[in-house]
Amino acid sequence: MTDPADSVLIEGQKEKVRQGLSRRLRAERRFRAYGVVAIVLAILMLLFLAGTIAANGYSAFYQTWIKVDVFLDEELIAPDGKTDPQTLREEGDFRGALIESLVASYRVRGREKENRLIAMFSTDAERTLQRHAIANPRLVGKNISIWVKASSDIDQLTKGAIRRDLPESGRKVKDVQLVWYDRMAAENRIETRFNTGFFSTGDSREPEQAGIWGAIVGSFLTMLVTLILAFPVGLAAAVYLEEFAPKNRLTDLIEVNINNLAAVPSIVFGLLGLAVFLNFFELPRSAPLVGGMVLALMTLPTIIIAARASLLAVPPSVREAALGLGASRVQVVSHHVLPLAMPGILTGTIIGMARALGETAPLLMIGMVAFIVDIPGGPTDASTVMPVQIYLWADSPERGFVEKTSGAVIVLLAFLVVMNASAVYLRKKFERRW
Amino acid sequence: MNEKSVEHVVTAPPPEAAEADPAGADRNPVKMRTRGVNVHYAEKHALRDVSLDIGEREVTALIGPSGCGKSTFLRCLNRMNDTIDICRVTGRLELDGQDIYADSVDVVQLRASIGMVFQKPNPFPKSIFDNVAYGPRVHGLVADRADLEQLVEQSLRKAGLFDEVKDRFGDPGTSLSGGQQQRLCIARAIAVGPEVILMDEPCSSLDPIATARIEELIDELRQNYTIVIVTHSMQQAARVSQKTAFFHLGDLIEQGETPQIFTNPRDEKTQGYITGRFG
Known part of the structure; x- marks a missing residue:
């Protein structure tokens, strides 16, 4: 069996394999190194992005409060001597009382200086006083000590965003205000607290009073409308196309166009919404209803494509087994195919919804970019959504909105992470390959 | 996947008694009869002019090399081809x-x-009980839970699986071994109360012991059901069937009593296949 020619061939073959082996191993190591480098780069970029946002945005979650001693002067806040809530709410001049007390405490003379002093406090301060007086009417005519919100400039000073070493003309907080600030700080009247208002109020012209809750509610209502429209329609379309539609030119054409639709730039859907929903059907402007309809159009192809892929992945043996038992085709789909495809369909839907949640451009076209202070109460109320709120704040000149912008980005990213995590969780939970 | 897209051409009904029976003298009355069956997949002519009689309460084996059309023919018998x-x-x-x-x-x-x-074996990703109960539920065969439980038990008994699974009806059907899964599928088919059971190479993914168990079961089921089985194993065809039909390249070459086909085939292609010269 050992032919000399054969053994020579094997000898040469072994040598060649050995030479090739080290080359192949090198190539393999090189490829692995490329992969590691790519991943490290991606992680670095992600960390940089997250780090920048966190560094800019974390200060949005707390804010400066100042303790003031206020004399609740009856003549100003209860001029007719009545301390019932309605009088206090409608007639009381709490701003006047605050100014009076501050002027007295800091011995300020002159209109300009008075204005500088009161400008250290948020306009929310007088409302805080008012709420306190309404809750405790017996305090009227007495001296009280109360914590009120500082103005945005003072807040920025506390957070170190305003530099004291600049010449006075170059900074928002003037020398005289710095003196008062330092005195307050020395008397332990300055405090930073968690910014609950950021999560409970709507937009405002004043950075220290601006909150994201209005945008969160707007986003929620918009997503609700999107989900209610896009999920059933997308699911029904996918099931029909995958399980029932005959394979012919028409269905091929529909399939191609669904794929095309998924690639259409989102602003085009916005223009469509403007032309059709607003101008033709005359639906309300700036409303989550219309925003949801536009985003539903945008999300629909994503859901259809994801759902069809999931349906296609259900093994044909399950369909055959059910058909062989005499189940009708609707029964095959509803009893067997859909339950098996559901995890994939849900994942696709959530990812489509997450994309819609971050969408800005189409909503600009239908007027959801308006300045809206109120928290929307329903899908037809004017409102804004989180990404548009970020866009609006990023556009504002005040220093205080810079941190608000990053803070809102953090909130938006948190929502997206939660949605994507729930997609993963749902897939793992329902993915039963028994 | 449109059921309507299957064309149906009614040829002249066969003359009843006048026609000579191609299978020769039958022991059992004919349960299913096919005449001049042709199947096309698009351009491909998969089955040519198949005329076959399937006797009641006996096992008919369809044998032949891969791609000969035997599975296609089987799937015509319960119109599973409608879905293509x-x-x-x-x-x-x-x-x-x-x-x-x-x-x-x-x-x-x-x-x-x-x-x-x-x-x-393709049990549903559901419990053993639900696998068997699915058919009766879909067809509304039982009035209440007690009847359903009885029917499930009967079906599992007939499929020879009851004793092995009686303590774990709630377990997933897919947790069973391959042979048990296949018997579960048989129980599932029986639960609907069919007259004919079609089996498409039911043992091809099973080990010899599980195969023997299924073959025994087929022999028992023959008392009550008409069975058509497609198989690649000629030994299996010889063991379980009473009638055998040999397919080759879309043609039904020969049909007859199983012992006759295996000991004294009339056609030389059959001879070649059963003696292992091709296939």
Whole structure:
């Protein structure tokens, strides 16, 4: 069996394999190194992005409060001597009382200086006083000590965003205000607290009073409308196309166009919404209803494509087994195919919804970019959504909105992470390959 | 996947008694009769002019090399080919003298009478109980839970699986071994109360012991059901069947009593296949 020619061939073959082996191993190591480098780069970029946002945005979650001693002067806040809530709410001049007390405490003379002093406090301060007086009417005519919100400039000073070493003309907080600030700080009247208002109020012209809750509610209502429209329609379309539609030119054409639709730039859907929903059907402007309809159009192809892929992945043996038992085709789909495809369909839907949640451009076209202070109460109320709120704040000149912008980005990213995590969780939970 | 896309061409009904029986003298009355069945997949002519009689309460084995059309023929018998868009079936197929491709026949009804067991065990991803209960539930065969439980137990007993699973009806059907899964599929088919059971290479993914168990079961089931089995194993065909039909390249070459086919085939292709010269 050992032919000399054969053994020579094997000898040469072994040598060649050995030479090739080290080359192949090198190539393999090189490829692995490329992969590691790519991943490290991606992680670095992600960390940089997250780090920048966190560094800019974390200060949005707390804010400066100042303790003031206020004399609740009856003549100003209860001029007719009545301390019932309605009088206090409608007639009381709490701003006047605050100014009076501050002027007295800091011995300020002159209109300009008075204005500088009161400008250290948020306009929310007088409302805080008012709420306190309404809750405790017996305090009227007495001296009280109360914590009120500082103005945005003072807040920025506390957070170190305003530099004291600049010449006075170059900074928002003037020398005289710095003196008062330092005195307050020395008397332990300055405090930073968690910014609950950021999560409970709507937009405002004043950075220290601006909150994201209005945008969160707007986003929620918009997503609700999107989900209610896009999920059933997308699911029904996918099931029909995958399980029932005959394979012919028409269905091929529909399939191609669904794929095309998924690639259409989102602003085009916005223009469509403007032309059709607003101008033709005359639906309300700036409303989550219309925003949801536009985003539903945008999300629909994503859901259809994801759902069809999931349906296609259900093994044909399950369909055959059910058909062989005499189940009708609707029964095959509803009893067997859909339950098996559901995890994939849900994942696709959530990812489509997450994309819609971050969408800005189409909503600009239908007027959801308006300045809206109120928290929307329903899908037809004017409102804004989180990404548009970020866009609006990023556009504002005040220093205080810079941190608000990053803070809102953090909130938006948190929502997206939660949605994507729930997609993963749902897939793992329902993915039963028994 | 449109059921309507299957074309049905009614050929002249076969003259009843006058025609000579191609299978020779039958011991059992004919349960299913096919005449001139042709199947096309788009351009491909998969089955040519197949005329075969399937006797009641006996096992008919369909043998032949891969791609010979035996599975295609089997799937014509309960109209499973309806689900394939490009598949076109012509000719006449009867169950108890009734044309099963007639417009008046509902496939759901038909498949309730003609059960099917597939090549790969395909229990639903549900519990053992629900697997067997699915058919009766879909067809509304039982009035209450007690009847359903009784039917499930009976079906599992007939499939020889009851003793092995009686303590774990709630376990997933897919947790069983391959052979048990296949018997579960048989129990599932029986639970609907069919008259005919079609088996498409039911043992091809099983080990020899599980195969022997299924073969025993087929022999028992023959008392009550008409069985058509596609198999690649000639030994299996010889062991379990009473009639054998040999297919080759879309043609039905030869059919007859199983002992006759295996000991004294009339056609030389059959001879070649059963002696292992090709296949």
